[in-house]
Amino acid sequence: MTKLFLLGKPVIKALRGGFPRRLGRILFVAINIGFLQSCDHDAFDGIIYKPNGEIAKPEELSAGISTIFSTVSGAYDTNADWVTGELLTRFNRGDGLYDNSRGVGTGSGNGLGPIFGGYSCGACHRNTGRTTPAWVTGGSGAGFSSMLVYITRKTGGYFPEYGRVLHDQSIYGVKAEGKIKITTTTEKFKFPDGEEYELITPHYEITDWYDYEIKPEDLIISVRAPLRHVGMGQMMALNHDELKQLAAQSNYPEYGISGRLNYVTEKGKYDIGISGNKANHQDLTVELGFSSDLGVTNDRFPHEVGEGQSQMMGFANQGVEISTRDMEDVDLYMQTLGVPARRNVDDETIKHGEQMFYQAKCHLCHTVTLHTRPRGSILLNGTQLPWLGNQIIHPYSDFLLHDMGQGLADDYPSGLARGCEWRTTPLWGIGLQEIVNGHTYFLHDGRARNLTEAIMWHDGEGAASRSIFSHMSKEDRAALLTFLNSL
Ligand code: HEC
Ligand code: HEC
Known part of the structure; x- marks a missing residue:
């Protein structure tokens, strides 16, 4: 067995966070059915192991049981470990x-x-x-x-x-x-x-x-x-009630931020x-x-x-x-892709950069933690993916629309979104884009050549963040970028 991937009650308890107990138990059964197929010879001991044998820390688990530990060019293109048997055949198709x-x-x-x-x-x-x-x-x-x-x-x-x-x-x-x-x-x-x-x-x-x-x-x-395509399944399994709540709460007049759903x-x-x-x-x-x-x-x-x-x-x-x-x-292929785990979470520079991320209020839009709904996701033709349900995930996005200023505006309305509004881009996996795609172009039309340019394009509701970032010392800015590259 190349990858040990065990799941048990303590993890489920953690993954369940915030949802009614009964739903959690239903999910527990659903997930175990999947797991019994894939690793019936393993006892559940409540731990997710990394390929090097270490126990994964919660902050490394970008997408709960769908987290994978790949850092190579296939990192966006690898199935989650629970994708086995018939699911794996369909994934490959x-x-x-x-x-x-x-x-x-x-x-x-x-x-x-x-x-x-x-x-x-x-x-x-x-x-x-x-x-x-x-x-x-x-x-x-x-x-x-x-x-x-x-x-x-x-x-x-x-x-x-x-x-x-x-x-x-x-x-x-x-x-x-x-x-x-x-x-x-x-x-x-x-x-x-x-x-x-x-x-x-x-x-x-x-x-x-x-x-x-x-x-x-x-x-x-x-x-x-x-x-x-990082976290497509998790995005489809998002708990819409949580998003509505987030939209209602997303109002920080002191930073000029207020997000809304499309x-x-x-x-x-x-x-x-x-x-x-x-x-x-x-x-x-x-x-x-x-x-x-x-x-x-x-x-x-x-x-x-x-x-x-x-x-x-x-x-x-x-x-x-x-x-x-x-x-x-x-x-199915897109929704069952694994989400790359965070890397080097104990590195001092990265920990410092994470603090800078909060200091610059990036997290008010790039929401660190969300939850998927209990039932997971349902595919185009009705197939259900309960494995995507009840997970604690770290997409670094609120999936809300924000006015990002005239510089980024395209004057092209879509649904409720006005010309200057864009959805907060999820940042999970962003640090691997260079390895996966060989470039670091960012933003909706790829105009930013690196992370610094992407941040300095933030305007409108993102202006306060940009300003805090630009007034940081060079070392603090660099630490923030190193943190982004650990996502
Ligand atoms: C010509 C280039 C092109 C092709 C071909 C293409 N895409 Fe895309 N795809 C894009 C672009 C550009 C966007 C961003 C669109 C937007 O902002 O509305 C996108 C967005 C997406 C998204 C949304 C991702 C997210 O994070 O919200 C999905 C899912 C997707 N494409 C799937 C597919 C699938 C499946 C196919 C094949 C059937 C496909 N794409 C073919 C260029 C392409
Ligand atoms: C007001 C909400 C908001 C705040 C605050 C915010 N962002 Fe963003 N961010 C967005 C939106 C919306 C986009 C998409 C803009 C576009 O593509 O034109 C984005 C895009 C990005 C991108 C490009 C992602 C990609 O793959 O293309 C990066 C990197 C980023 N933000 C980092 C940050 C950092 C770091 C901070 C704090 C210094 C920050 N953002 C603060 C809303 C925000």
Whole structure:
């Protein structure tokens, strides 16, 4: 056995924190059923062991029993230890459907395009993380961009004949809808102690626009970099009552902070929005991702994107290109990924940096601890994942919307989110992004080249934090960054 992973009553008691006893007991049974399959030869002794044989400390356990102890490039792309047997088979299927480039034409594994943004989920979410954002190479003119360019009319609403995003890729014989061109301007700044930093502002423009009647100037666009897929299952299992409570409490006039939940209507249901940079979706958008990002039709979105375009005539009514069963495996894959444990929690610099994190009030938005609801999560096609239930988790996010100032604003409303509002990005796993993806670009469009730039972009409700950070000594700032890298 490579990884010892034992769970018993004391841990459950800890994991249960705050929930009614009865629900906790139900969960205890549910989890044990899962565990009996995977490690029936192990006695439950209430301890989670690290690969080196040490007992894990509570602060290392980012996501309770879904915590994994990986620090390599596969750290975002590894299943939680409770994923065994049939679940593991489905995890691996989902992983393949997520990563394998889809081919042109019909048949299993195909259906790409005719117009699309990426040739697989993994093309943009490389290693289940963030592919390098395209502003670095000037945009999609030279090829693929990995960014999503949302488009709407100035009057609101999207273009049925275009879809929700700019499809800057196309199969042979079809014209892409346009390309995103990205130029940048750089400004130099100084911290009060004299240390220099720069902020890069990207400027976006759509070129080679397909339509003659709609002018690119008539569009509002919002450009997004892919998000890390750390803690997707936990995010889907969040306790909505706790989030509502958090939104009610998120009011700190002394720091100018007040968060609120996004609400969106999807599948006929008006509910809390949670995923995406503006919390603009209720779930992990698997059906929308296949349809809108890859051009792969499915039961929920049976029409090819851009079907209204004259060049699409020959592609209508080709049938559904991915089954709901397959999409559920992709959903399962994302939700059963392990969440990397925190590292070096006893290091003095990191402990000091953690204090600085609190001192700068980062935790008022990047909420350290949340809980998942007792029943866990339910996948696209009804499969239940009770293992995700009743866990104490450390996402470093309140999943609320905050006004982050004009510098970051995209003037692109989504649900209740206004142009200047963004969802607090969860920070778990952030310290491993460089190992996983080979870069340290952050923020919704990847404009920050490192953690310092990401913090110095905080404005609006984030201005007080930025100011406290910038007035710290160089050592304190460095310690805070070292702490972030331990997440
Ligand atoms: C063209 C690039 C691209 C492709 C292809 C793509 N994504 Fe994404 N994905 C993004 C971007 C950009 C975002 C951020 C969107 C936003 O802010 O609304 C995102 C966001 C997400 C999120 C929300 C994550 C969070 O933390 O809230 C999920 C889940 C997701 N994608 C899953 C998928 C799946 C599944 C597929 C394949 C079916 C896919 N994506 C294909 C670029 C892509
Ligand atoms: C008012 C709420 C708020 C406060 C306070 C706050 N943040 Fe943020 N943070 C956000 C939001 C919202 C985003 C997403 C902004 C975007 O992408 O444009 C973000 C993004 C980030 C990112 C980029 C994450 C990524 O992967 O792209 C980092 C790093 C970060 N914050 C660190 C901090 C630190 C450190 C502090 C304290 C010095 C802090 N934040 C204070 C709300 C806040």
